[in-house]
Amino acid sequence: MTQARTMILAEGLEKRYGDRPALRGLDLTVDEGTILGLLGPNGAGKTTAVRIFATLLKPDAGRAEVAGFDVVAQADALRAHIGLTGQYAALDEYLTGFENLEMVGRLYHLPRARARRRATELLERFDLVEAGGRLVKTYSGGMRRRLDLAASLVAEPPVLFLDEPTTGLDPRSRMVVWQMVRELVAGGTTVLLTTQYLEEADQLADRIAVIDGGRVIAAGTPDELKARVGGARLEVTVARAADLEAAARLLRPYGDGSLHVDREQRRVVVPAADGPGLLAAVVRELDAAAIHVDDLGLHRPTLDDVFLALTGHVARSAEAEGPEAAPMPMRRRGRRDEA
Amino acid sequence: MSVTTLRPRTAVARPSRWGRLARAVADALVLAQRHLRHIPRNPELLVFATIQPVMFVVLFRYVFGGAINVTGTTYVNYLMPGIFVQTVTFGAMMTGIGLAQDVHQGLVDRFRSLPMARSAVLTGRILADMVLNAFVVAVMLAVGLLVGFRPQAGVGGWIGGLALLLAVSFTFSWIAATIGLSVRTVEAVQSAGFIWLFPVTFVSSAFVPTSTMPAWLRVVAEHQPFTITVNAARGFFLRGSAGAEGWQALAWCLALLAVFIPLAIAAYRRRTAA
Numbered sequence: 001m002t003q004a005r006t007m008i009l010a011e012g013l014e015k016r017y018g019d020r021p022a023l024r025g026l027d028l029t030v031d032e033g034t035i036l037g038l039l040g041p042n043g044a045g046k047t048t049a050v051r052i053f054a055t056l057l058k059p060d061a062g063r064a065e066v067a068g069f070d071v072v073a074q075a076d077a078l079r080a081h082i083g084l085t086g087q088y089a090a091l092d093e094y095l096t097g098f099e100n101l102e103m104v105g106r107l108y109h110l111p112r113a114r115a116r117r118r119a120t121e122l123l124e125r126f127d128l129v130e131a132g133g134r135l136v137k138t139y140s141g142g143m144r145r146r147l148d149l150a151a152s153l154v155a156e157p158p159v160l161f162l163d164e165p166t167t168g169l170d171p172r173s174r175m176v177v178w179q180m181v182r183e184l185v186a187g188g189t190t191v192l193l194t195t196q197y198l199e200e201a202d203q204l205a206d207r208i209a210v211i212d213g214g215r216v217i218a219a220g221t222p223d224e225l226k227a228r229v230g231g232a233r234l235e236v237t238v239a240r241a242a243d244l245e246a247a248a249r250l251l252r253p254y255g256d257g258s259l260h261v262d263r264e265q266r267r268v269v270v271p272a273a274d275g276p277g278l279l280a281a282v283v284r285e286l287d288a289a290a291i292h293v294d295d296l297g298l299h300r301p302t303l304d305d306v307f308l309a310l311t312g313h314v315a316r317s318a319e320a321e322g323p324e325a326a327p328m329p330m331r332r333r334g335r336r337d338e339a
Numbered sequence: 340m341s342v343t344t345l346r347p348r349t350a351v352a353r354p355s356r357w358g359r360l361a362r363a364v365a366d367a368l369v370l371a372q373r374h375l376r377h378i379p380r381n382p383e384l385l386v387f388a389t390i391q392p393v394m395f396v397v398l399f400r401y402v403f404g405g406a407i408n409v410t411g412t413t414y415v416n417y418l419m420p421g422i423f424v425q426t427v428t429f430g431a432m433m434t435g436i437g438l439a440q441d442v443h444q445g446l447v448d449r450f451r452s453l454p455m456a457r458s459a460v461l462t463g464r465i466l467a468d469m470v471l472n473a474f475v476v477a478v479m480l481a482v483g484l485l486v487g488f489r490p491q492a493g494v495g496g497w498i499g500g501l502a503l504l505l506a507v508s509f510t511f512s513w514i515a516a517t518i519g520l521s522v523r524t525v526e527a528v529q530s531a532g533f534i535w536l537f538p539v540t541f542v543s544s545a546f547v548p549t550s551t552m553p554a555w556l557r558v559v560a561e562h563q564p565f566t567i568t569v570n571a572a573r574g575f576f577l578r579g580s581a582g583a584e585g586w587q588a589l590a591w592c593l594a595l596l597a598v599f600i601p602l603a604i605a606a607y608r609r610r611t612a613a
Contacts, residue, residue, distance in 0.1 A: 091446070
């Protein structure tokens with residue numbers, strides 16, 4: 001296997017706004033043709049990092065290279081090789097979709113005819129052909145996002161920065177954006193994506209860097225990060241409390257020896273190898289023993305669990321505001337301390 | 340940590356071999372085209388830019404004009420060059436509002452991530468506002484002719500007068516840019532951009548001869564750049580040449596540009612650096 005090339009590199013990046021530190025020694029690398037998910041709560045430093053990589057902001061200390069260019073010393077040359085989609089669609093409301101893309105192409109110094117051809121191609125690819133002649137102010141949120149993403153691809157940049165690309169999108173539009181990002185990476189583009197959505201990082205990213213308080217506190221593949229919290233668990237809730245002992249005896253062989261019985265919830269939890277056929281075998285045995293079951297399932301830890309385990313606090317999602325905002329009960333089962 | 344970054348795999352965007360200046364001009368033209376496309380789609384812009392000077396013409400020509408005595412020409416001939424200069428100064432304030440909106444919307448972030456000349460965000464906007472101003476001046480000229488304006492200029496006078504108006508438009512756009520990029524909200528730019536223009540345009544020779552003002556005010560009015568510029572415009576349109584006041588007006592424009600171009604650029608940097 002050949003050594004993958006590093007397309008994004010940060011070493012000890014620091015940035016302060018006044019006396020508030022935003023980045024405190026950020027290190028990361030992203031290999032060519034992969035997606036790094038930069039995952040963290042609001043204020044963790046995700047956007048600051050992206051703005052430094054995209055040459056919008058100069059770091060106070062440390063250094064960063066993108067596509068082989070230093071983001072400070074070679075900022076001018078670097079800009080021809082990156083695309084940026086920020087948190088808010090950066091489009092001109094009073095231009096049409098086509099005119100927006102053409103303008104961006106001209107500003108990348110494509111000749112006029114090529115800028116137009118490229119705009120047409122991108123409208124086709126992003127399913128905006130019909131809307132291409134309409135003013136952007138008439139577009140829906142999902143269409144704006146698609147056009148914004150298209151605008152960052154005009155020059156076919158080898159490195160793409162997506163800062164919370166699906167924040168505020170409905171689920172269908174989110175899936176569309178995800179699909180487009182996957183296609184780009186399949187074509188060799190390197191992507192750095194920031195997100196607050198654990199599911200998004202899990203779905204898209206080859207590697208995840210969890211960022212909190214301006215530095216990376218954990219990095220790895222989604223599976224590696226989940227493994228740090230523990231493996232899958234088999235959870236069975238029986239209908240009658242009297243069956244708990246029998247169920248525990250029956251389930252013990254499926255786990256690694258340890259077993260947890262929660263009498264109040266009438267639930268038995270066993271750390272389990274995530275083997276195919278496991279659930280079916282368990283169902284058959286419980287049925288044969290005439291144990292009635294309310295709920296039964298194999299639960300893998302989510303990135304929520306990872307985040308909680310790593311930082312000691314819950315990752316805030318966009319809709320959960322207060323400090324009490326706990327993860328959904330379903331997800332809470334994945335906590336390490338219950339296993 | 341091993342540092343094995345690479346050189347770019349392709350020259351994606353055909354980095355141009357033109358000089359920096361040619362690139363800056365090309366980028367400014369692309370952005371000027373962007374702003375000019377807005378005008379027919381957002382006609383309020385043009386309507387508001389035109390209605391106010393038309394109102395001034397009607398007001399001064401028919402309401403105040405009868406009570407104002409000028410020597411050597413008719414009041415409407417005296418008035419119109421002042422209206423032209425006032426029109427381009429007020430019109431130039433659009434630059435500040437437009438820039439404030441761009442910065443507010445995050446569009447400037449995209450521009451700054453592109454391999455374009457950063458100056459184009461300012462110069463493209465200013466160029467477009469000069470075109471808009473030229474159009475509004477043409478409308479005002481037509482309005483002036485309708486109400487009795489009879490310029491006496493030859494070709495040289497027309498060229499001089501129009502060039503002066505464009506120079507004023509350019510200069511005041513840089514002042515507007517400085518205000519627009521220094522004030523926090525678009526609404527604040529709208530008032531901060533115009534409020535100081537009223538004393539500047541009225542304490543001048545634009546609408547009335549300064550000879551009727553109290554002595555202390557007359558000193559201010561006669562020596563301030565707006566008066567000099569209006570007098571120069573009068574010279575071009577009514578006599579075909581502006582003489583010393585033409586050069587003085589040009590000197591004022593250059594002096595203001597020497598101050599406000601660096602200020603506007605500094606404000607732009609400060610505003611976009613966070």
